Amino acid sequence: MRKIVAAIVVSVILVSCSTTDSGPAVKFKDGEQAVPAGYKSWPKFLMNVQRGDAKQVRDIYVNPIGARAQKGQAFANGTIMVMENYAAKPGADGKLIKGELLRVFVMGKGDGWGDSAPQGLKNGDWVYAAYLADGLTKAPEPAVTCRACHLPLTKVDYVHRYDEYFATRDGGVFTRPAGGGY
Ligand code: HEC
Numbered sequence: 100m101r102k103i104v105a106a107i108v109v110s111v112i113l114v115s116c117s118t119t120d121s122g123p124a125v126k127f128k129d130g131e132q133a134v135p136a137g138y139k140s141w142p143k144f145l146m147n148v149q150r151g152d153a154k155q156v157r158d159i160y161v162n163p164i165g166a167r168a169q170k171g172q173a174f175a176n177g178t179i180m181v182m183e184n185y186a187a188k189p190g191a192d193g194k195l196i197k198g199e200l201l202r203v204f205v206m207g208k209g210d211g212w213g214d215s216a217p218q219g220l221k222n223g224d225w226v227y228a229a230y231l232a233d234g235l236t237k238a239p240e241p242a243v244t245c246r247a248c249h250l251p252l253t254k255v256d257y258v259h260r261y262d263e264y265f266a267t268r269d270g271g272v273f274t275r276p277a278g279g280g281y
Contacts, residue, residue, distance in 0.1 A: 128215040129226050129242035132207045134234040135162070138181045142166040145260050145267070149187075149195050156187040156197045159260065170265035173256040176224060179207040180258075200232040206245070220246040222257040 144159035165178030184202040187195035205228045213224040220243060227245035229238035255261035266273035 126209060126215075127207060127212055127226050129246075130228050130237065132179070132205050132226060132228045134181060134203050134205055134230055135179060138162070138179075141181075144180060144264055147197075148260070151189070151195060154187055154195075155201070156185045156195050158183045158185070161264075173223065174208065174258070176209045179205065181205050202238050202240075203230045203232065203234045204228070204245070205230070206249075216246065217243060220250060222246055222249050225249070225257055 138160050141160040141162050142165075144161040144165075146158050148157040148159065150157060159180060159182045161174075162177075162179045165174045165180060168174045168178070182204040183200055184204065185200050186198035188198060190196045206225050208224040208226070211224065212226045213221045215226070216222065227242045227249075229240045229242070229245070230236060231238050249257045249259065252259060252261070258264070263273040263275075
């Protein structure tokens with residue numbers, strides 16, 4: 100009897116170890132990672148990002164694994180970021196007013212996920228997926244376009260708003276460098 104109990108305990112430990120911080124056991128490719136349920140209760144990465152050029156406002160969330168990253172580090176395997184892209188119009192004060200949700204973008208990383216990247220477009224181990232507002236229907240944007248635009252950001256783990264996130268996460272203020280890329 101004791102042996103059986105011990106065996107059960109061991110297998111429970113083994114199972115729970117397979118989904119540690121090193122990332123989930125599943126290996127996603129571009130377009131495969133679903134919009135995670137409950138992401139709106141995750142830590143906020145940046146809210147109300149003003150994209151006057153694209154006439155959009157964006158809200159970005161990061162899962163708790165990603166939120167543990169420290170400035171200067173890459174995000175750990177198991178990190179997921181979700182970005183909601185809203186249509187927006189300029190308000191009287193010049194600030195954009197959020198309209199309807201257009202797209203939900205997901206990027207996540209895990210051990211070896213980048214191996215499936217097309218040649219010349221490997222952004223570390225990040226993979227990308229894009230959905231319509233329902234969060235279920237695939238959006239037409241091909242993942243190679245995501246990769247190409249995030250690819251140059253090698254110093255900040257391919258994350259566009261990396262500096263702004265770490266500068267503001269604990270209540271600080273971010274000053275965009277002159278000529279900053281966005
Ligand atoms: C033309 C360049 C461009 C393309 C194409 C692009 N992105 Fe981004 N992405 C950005 C910029 C710039 C930001 C920062 C937020 C902002 O300014 O809108 C961003 C931010 C993000 C973020 C939040 C984390 C971060 O990097 O700050 C996610 C998640 C994301 N993009 C996913 C995607 C996915 C998925 C696709 C493809 C469907 C995609 N992106 C295509 C430029 C791009």
